Amino acid sequence: MDQQTLSLLVVGATFALYIGIAIWARAGSTSEFYVAGRGVNPIANGMATAADWMSAASFISMAGLIAFLGFTGGAYLMGWTGGYVLMALLLAPYLRKFGKFTVPEFIGDRFYSKVARVVAVISLLAMSITYVIGQMRGVGIAFSNILEVPLAIGLLSGMAVVFIYAVLGGMKGITYTQIAQYVIMIFAYTVPAIFISLTLTGQVFPQIGLGSTLQGEDTYLLEALDQTMVDLGFTMYSATEGGMSMLNMFLLTMALMIGTAGLPHVIIRFFTVPRVRDARKSAGWALVFIGILYTTAPAVGAMAIWNLVNTVHPGEIGTEEGHLAYEDKPAWMERWEQTGLLAFEDKNEDGRIQYYNEDNEEFAAMAEEEYGWEGSEIVTLDRDIMVLANPEIAGLPGWVIALVAAGGIAAALSTAAGLLLAISSAISHDLLKGVFMPRISEQNELLAGRIAMAGAILFAGYLGLNPPGFAAEVVALAFGLAAASLFPTLMMGIFMKKMNKEGAIAGMLVGLVTTLLYIFTYKGWFFFSGTAMLPDTEEYWLFGVNPTGFGAIGAVFNFVAAYIVMKLTKEPPQHIQELVESVRVPRTDNPS
């Protein structure tokens, strides 16, 4: 059986499983549709949260980003896990106590204002749609790899599947499907990592393998990798130099952390558990399940770049046999060339591949002089392919390759489903039922949600085809928006009893607008390429702040604007202050 048939079989089997579960667990009421009837066990919810949360960006792009960033890639690892600490400590238990269906609903009730609720819906839509783009691109890449078709066709197939899938289940169906998706995803991620770790270092656990010596040698893997990167004109892999500046690493980590805590599609997962204490514990379980992948990812990234460099440069740099001949290219390279995500060009026409850092002028000049190199000959190397190509690079069996493809698609589908539910509930429950058409029937409420879902898929699909950056970076922008608009407002709603509607609305708007303006200035208006006002490079960034990390600063603007406006306007009514008192304790005997 060839690889394509095998991959199609494995992916097809997982699809049958998801659709089977979605049909078996169909929602029967609005409570089941929005919050799974609040009957989900905290460990099961933790697992579903992990699947909901770990997107195509985590599964496909993150290890690739880390592979090319080295040490500073830790911003993504710490940022996307540290947010759970904030969520467990500062948001989840209180929002569970409040006990409604959506995040804008909490903001609307707490700040006794439909305007606040609408602003929250706008923030939610801005970030969820941005976030869905990353998922669509991830699905497109995975499909184009399995079916060996151009990215556009892969993307369209992905859109069709997401549509069927998202329309089938409410929160209840999604929850049980996500548990299955988590199992497939984590298996698909760790099996190749264990194989590769065993081959390179002889250690079963990749987390230990990354800190071990190379098989049969005394040199540590990281040491050897540092040396190889330097030999090719790059910076040392594990050193703090290279990658992003300390300021940007700090801001990006912070933006990702508070953004994670403010993501509405993750927060609503904590509305599905029975009690407040379950909400706290469930966040811990979610992080355990997420941590399994996130502590494996650095090993995957480092070992992928190690394998890639050693495939292209099998011997000493600069000697003839030190470079792979074009005719000896392994099959996986040719497969990926068909997708257009990997491309070579024999610039110095010596029939061999040279891959090095041509942006390092000193090194490039030396290489031209000494070795006769005329530029790096891997002209396109999409970072997003690193995880998917990893098992092939390491020469693992066909079923592992098929499994990785299924895992990548599981990751993208589970997150897309969660996001689409958040988008459609914001439109049908918050906008239509909550504000514009309070008398809408339940049937029409669901119909409106589905139409909104379809529109979101089309829009995200278009942008997935013309993306403003790599999948993980697109997602990073969504986090900036969550960080700058929703998190500060939710937190102030719980921890500042005197915060009033004027302050909350001003804060959200200031956070959202400043962050969007800063991002659009460098990434193009609404991400359409060619409309950027300034080049997206460090010398043009305001105070050297990367747009992906701006959310942390937007959040500060949000807090400051909210505080100033609160001081200038009248304090919230008594019953709202009592509401805040009541969300702060798990059990209130006599609700006053």
Next chain:
Amino acid sequence: MSQEDLSRQAYWRAHLRLLAICLAIWFLVSFGLGIILAAPLNAISIGGYPLGFWFAQQGAIYTFIILIFVYAWRMNVLDRKYNVHEE
């Protein structure tokens, strides 16, 4: 102010104290050891891991997990002590 209000305030204060301790640890392992102090810490190695690199890519995550469970456990104790726990 009633007895219950006083107890409610004491509960909230104890809670904020616990939050402050947990958030300090959260900040220390990630922004402190994983970013700001990573360069000097990299001079020390555990196995093949430079220490700053280890915190940024492994250690911070392990600490976060433990931190949430410890917080959940301490909160359950606090909830019972002030008699605001759920059934």
